[in-house]
Amino acid sequence: MTANSHTHHEPSYLEVKPRKGIWNWLLSTDHKRIGLLYLYSILIFFAVGALLGLSMKLELIAPGETIMGAQTYNGFFTLHGIIMIFLIVIPGLPAVFGNFFLPLMIGADDVAFPKLNLLSWYIYILGALIAISSQFMGSGPPDTGWTFYAPYSFQTNTNMLPAVTGAFVLGFSSILTGLNFIVTMHRMRAPGMNWMKMPLFPWTLYGTAWIQILATPIVGITLLMIVAERLFQIGFFDPALGGDPILYQHLFWIYSHPAVYIMILPAMGAISEVIPVFARKTIFGYKALIISTMAIAFVGYFVWGHHMFTSGMSGEALVSFSLLTFLVAIPSAIKVFNWISTIYKGAIHLEPPFYWALSFIFVFMIGGLSGLVLGSLATNVHVHDTNFVVAHFHYIVFGGTGFAFMAALHYWFPKIWGRMYDKAWANIGWLTFFIGFNALYFPMFYLGIIGMPRRYYDYLPEYHGPNILSSLGAIVMIAGLLIIITNLVRSTKSGEKAEADPWNGKTLEWKTTSPPPLENFDKQPVVDKGPYEY
Amino acid sequence: MYQGISNYSEGVDTAFMVILGISFAFLIGLTVTMIYFVIRYNKKRHPKATQIKGSTALEIVWTVVPTILVLVMFYFGWSGWRPMHDIPEDAMKVKSIARMWKFSFEYENGKTSEKLYIPKGEPVVLDLISRDVIHSLYIPAFRVKEDMVPGRTKQMWFQANKTGSFDLFCAEYCGLRHSYMTTTVEVLPQEEFKSWIADTTGVATAEGEEAKPGTAGKQIIERLGCVSCHSLDGTKLVGPTFKNLWGKTEMVTTDGDERQITVDKEYIKRSIYQPNVDIVEGYREGQMVSYKEELSDADIDAIVEFLKTIDEEE
Ligand SMILES: [Cu+2]
Numbered sequence: 127m128t129a130n131s132h133t134h135h136e137p138s139y140l141e142v143k144p145r146k147g148i149w150n151w152l153l154s155t156d157h158k159r160i161g162l163l164y165l166y167s168i169l170i171f172f173a174v175g176a177l178l179g180l181s182m183k184l185e186l187i188a189p190g191e192t193i194m195g196a197q198t199y200n201g202f203f204t205l206h207g208i209i210m211i212f213l214i215v216i217p218g219l220p221a222v223f224g225n226f227f228l229p230l231m232i233g234a235d236d237v238a239f240p241k242l243n244l245l246s247w248y249i250y251i252l253g254a255l256i257a258i259s260s261q262f263m264g265s266g267p268p269d270t271g272w273t274f275y276a277p278y279s280f281q282t283n284t285n286m287l288p289a290v291t292g293a294f295v296l297g298f299s300s301i302l303t304g305l306n307f308i309v310t311m312h313r314m315r316a317p318g319m320n321w322m323k324m325p326l327f328p329w330t331l332y333g334t335a336w337i338q339i340l341a342t343p344i345v346g347i348t349l350l351m352i353v354a355e356r357l358f359q360i361g362f363f364d365p366a367l368g369g370d371p372i373l374y375q376h377l378f379w380i381y382s383h384p385a386v387y388i389m390i391l392p393a394m395g396a397i398s399e400v401i402p403v404f405a406r407k408t409i410f411g412y413k414a415l416i417i418s419t420m421a422i423a424f425v426g427y428f429v430w431g432h433h434m435f436t437s438g439m440s441g442e443a444l445v446s447f448s449l450l451t452f453l454v455a456i457p458s459a460i461k462v463f464n465w466i467s468t469i470y471k472g473a474i475h476l477e478p479p480f481y482w483a484l485s486f487i488f489v490f491m492i493g494g495l496s497g498l499v500l501g502s503l504a505t506n507v508h509v510h511d512t513n514f515v516v517a518h519f520h521y522i523v524f525g526g527t528g529f530a531f532m533a534a535l536h537y538w539f540p541k542i543w544g545r546m547y548d549k550a551w552a553n554i555g556w557l558t559f560f561i562g563f564n565a566l567y568f569p570m571f572y573l574g575i576i577g578m579p580r581r582y583y584d585y586l587p588e589y590h591g592p593n594i595l596s597s598l599g600a601i602v603m604i605a606g607l608l609i610i611i612t613n614l615v616r617s618t619k620s621g622e623k624a625e626a627d628p629w630n631g632k633t634l635e636w637k638t639t640s641p642p643p644l645e646n647f648d649k650q651p652v653v654d655k656g657p658y659e660y
Numbered sequence: 661m662y663q664g665i666s667n668y669s670e671g672v673d674t675a676f677m678v679i680l681g682i683s684f685a686f687l688i689g690l691t692v693t694m695i696y697f698v699i700r701y702n703k704k705r706h707p708k709a710t711q712i713k714g715s716t717a718l719e720i721v722w723t724v725v726p727t728i729l730v731l732v733m734f735y736f737g738w739s740g741w742r743p744m745h746d747i748p749e750d751a752m753k754v755k756s757i758a759r760m761w762k763f764s765f766e767y768e769n770g771k772t773s774e775k776l777y778i779p780k781g782e783p784v785v786l787d788l789i790s791r792d793v794i795h796s797l798y799i800p801a802f803r804v805k806e807d808m809v810p811g812r813t814k815q816m817w818f819q820a821n822k823t824g825s826f827d828l829f830c831a832e833y834c835g836l837r838h839s840y841m842t843t844t845v846e847v848l849p850q851e852e853f854k855s856w857i858a859d860t861t862g863v864a865t866a867e868g869e870e871a872k873p874g875t876a877g878k879q880i881i882e883r884l885g886c887v888s889c890h891s892l893d894g895t896k897l898v899g900p901t902f903k904n905l906w907g908k909t910e911m912v913t914t915d916g917d918e919r920q921i922t923v924d925k926e927y928i929k930r931s932i933y934q935p936n937v938d939i940v941e942g943y944r945e946g947q948m949v950s951y952k953e954e955l956s957d958a959d960i961d962a963i964v965e966f967l968k969t970i971d972e973e974e
Contacts, residue, residue: 196836196837196839197836200833200835200836200838266944269835269836270833271833275793275794275832275833277792277793277794277810278793278794278833278834278835365809365810365811365812368811369811370811370812371794371809371810371811372809372812405701405709406703406709407709407710407711407712408711408712408713410712410713410714410715411714411715411718411719412713412714413714414714414719436796436805436806436807436831437794437807437809438806438807438809438812438814441745444741444745445738448734448737448738449734452730452731452733452734453727453730455726455730456723456726456727456730459722459726460719460722460723460726462690463718463722464714466690466693466694466697467712467718469694469697469698469701470697470701470712471701471706471709471710471712472697472701472706472709473701473703473706473707473708473709474697474698474701474702474703474706475703476698476702484694484698487690487694488691488694491686491687491690491691492687495683495686495687496683498679498682498683498730498733499676499679499680499683501734501737502675502679502733502734502736502737502738502740503737503738503740503741504668504671504672504675504736504737504738504739504740504741504744504803505672505675505676505679505737505740506737507672507741507744507803507804507805507806508672508676508800508803508804508805510805510831511796511798511805511831511832511833512831575676576800577798577800577801577827577829579798579829579830579831579839580831580833581833581838581839582838582839583838583839584839584840585839586827586842659711660709660711
């Protein structure tokens with residue numbers, strides 16, 4: 127099949143409307159519509175999370191009370207964390223682009239279990255509602271931070287239980303999505319697409335799915351223990367009952383650290399799709415990229431202790447966790463080398479998705495390299511629980527996952543909606559966002575190094591300067607975001623019609639019309655070469 | 661920055677230099693390379709891409725070189741941290757107690773203080789005790805931090821090599837006034853420290869020398885940090901103010917039922933020993949922890965005496 131072989135016009139998935147109005151969305155088992163359901167829900171949650179973040183930054187623009195009181199601030203950073211981590215970056219790329227593009231990229235007509243796929247979305251919404259309800263039940267919104275550390279989270283009597291239940295239900299939704307993807311990849315690849323011809327985004331989804339399935343049950347176990355402790359007074363975590371709060375931290379991070387890789391692996395996958403296309407060149411080190419994905423997924427399991435270097439583990443444990451943390455940096459470095467080598471001797475087309483991908487590499491390097499400071503024992507002790515950590519994980523989670531999400535959105539936009547956005551505005555939005563992002567988070571590294579702890583509502587005057595820059599950065603970044611979103615939203619309706627393969631991509635999703643028909647392909651595609659052969 | 665202030669400064673700062681040095685070299689090197697490639701191989705200059713599938717030799721190089729580098733960084737991190745882990749036996753000990761939202765320090769001779777006073781050039785071991793939730797004792801200038809975990813007794817140690825006053829923060833989020841849970845370390849020359857520690861006038865339980873009624877109670881309230889939640893001047897903080905509390909009639913919630921009480925000795929005692937039994941209207945449950953371990957009946961009497969005095973003042 128070649129790109130423009132469609133002479134007759136099959137109705138696109140957006141034109142197939144067997145039901146009335148909104149039910150075409152809420153009851154559709156089409157993986158593409160489900161992907162968009164996730165996209166819209168995530169965008170709504172993101173708007174809330176970003177507003178919370180912005181108001182926190184405005185609060186910190188000057189010492190003392192600026193726009194809100196301490197209780198509100200503490201509630202804000204808790205909700206900001208819950209929304210951003212559990213509702214957005216964990217489902218993030220797999221739920222949106224995985225759903226939409228995995229079947230297309232492997233030449234399938236849907237995922238293996240379409241109904242289960244829709245159910246996963248409902249479970250996601252249920253989990254989100256439970257997590258959000260924790261704001262309204264009990265004596266007030268939780269103010270414990272998204273980590274819910276014991277025993278503070280027990281003492282404040284705010285709503286730890288619904289929040290952790292929410293996290294578990296959300297995790298369950300991703301387990302089901304993960305299972306669905308694994309089966310889809312095992313059973314439904316197009317004829318001729320053996321594993322070593324599968325594109326890299328599906329590969330990262332594969333690694334991620336396994337982490338989801340193996341790590342999420344830990345949240346369930348933790349939840350059961352909390353319930354047992356609250357109801358039957360069995361002391362697990364609460365020192366008042368003879369429990370150990372550090373055990374809680376272990377369980378929390380055994381899940382939440384792999385979760386970081388759940389967030390970043392698909393992001394790396396998306397970048398591995400974008401870079402070859404705009405360099406018009408096959409990916410450098412296809413196998414190395416796959417092996418490094420699997421290595422990250424595997425080693426990522428054994429490094430959770432680096433969140434707890436000051437909590438009082440044994441010296442041996444500290445040394446092992448530190449060493450393993452350093453080792454997990456290597457496969458990430460390998461990926462960066464391979465991406466940059468892919469650009470070497472390419473024929474570079476500077477388009478918006480490519481700017482996002484290049485800036486992804488830049489911010490991801492900063493995030494990863496600052497992770498080395500945190501993995502090393504001596505330096506960790508100094509910067510742990512300071513603004514340095516906040517900067518680090520925003521560079522990884524927001525810089526990494528967020529920039530990759532934007533790269534993916536700008537890359538696949540014409541395929542999803544069959545229209546092209548305004549590229550000039552896309553570039554302006556990108557540049558504004560990029561500048562704002564770095565102005566916002568880079569000063570926080572410095573604040574951490576000079577000793578400003580995190581989750582501080584107020585600070586000493588010596589920390590004022592960098593905080594001003596950071597807060598101004600937040601404003602610029604949000605402005606960039608508004609430009610980007612406005613441009614994209616307008617273009618879904620009024621953008622120029624897009625061709626089947628506007629970027630000259632080689633993977634299978636470009637071999638069908640934009641937007642694709644309900645069944646994805648008119649004729650079953652057959653694969654006889656690697657995914658990025660130019 | 662704070663060069664050489666504590667015995668760890670050198671080790672930790674060397675680790676910082678090594679890691680940040682390597683990191684910046686990588687970041688700048690790779691970013692410049694990337695930008696160079698993007699410009700050099702722009703489609704206008706290089707319209708036809710050269711297809712290169714990969715290179716085993718390069719993959720090996722860029723696996724091995726980073727592996728060596730991370731091992732080097734690991735080594736410096738480890739060697740800078742190791743002294744923190746080996747706690748000296750015969751050092752001076754200070755009991756450091758954290759509670760929402762106040763640090764207090766107790767020395768071997770029973771003297772207590774709100775700031776941490778230590779002599780220059782002498783190792784100091786802190787026994788870390790938390791009375792309620794997890795806190796973390798952080799002295800940025802010394803490059804040390806250790807969590808204070810309720811139910812566990814932990815230690816940290818250091819030696820200050822310069823005199824001066826340095827910030828001491830709580831680094832583990834502990835609730836409403838977390839960011840105000842700060843104090844300072846005062847590093848004194850040895851001689852000065854000796855005379856400071858020997859001077860025990862004004863030590864917590866000022867028995868016998870009660871100047872005016874309530875002094876003992878006031879000292880207890882200040883020492884235990886009650887005043888970070890309860891003001892003495894009528895302002896509403898996390899808890900109700902102590903001003904005019906004595907003898908007042910107010911609404912409380914007990915087991916979910918509203919009832920009216922009059923503040924008497926019984927009530928005060930219950931409020932201090934079992935703070936979550938009666939919840940005062942307009943305040944949150946679970947903020948105050950029980951002080952049963954720390955306050956005897958006599959102490960409560962002293963507190964009551966003090967409360968009476970700030971009732972009379974108006
Ligand atoms: Cu604290």
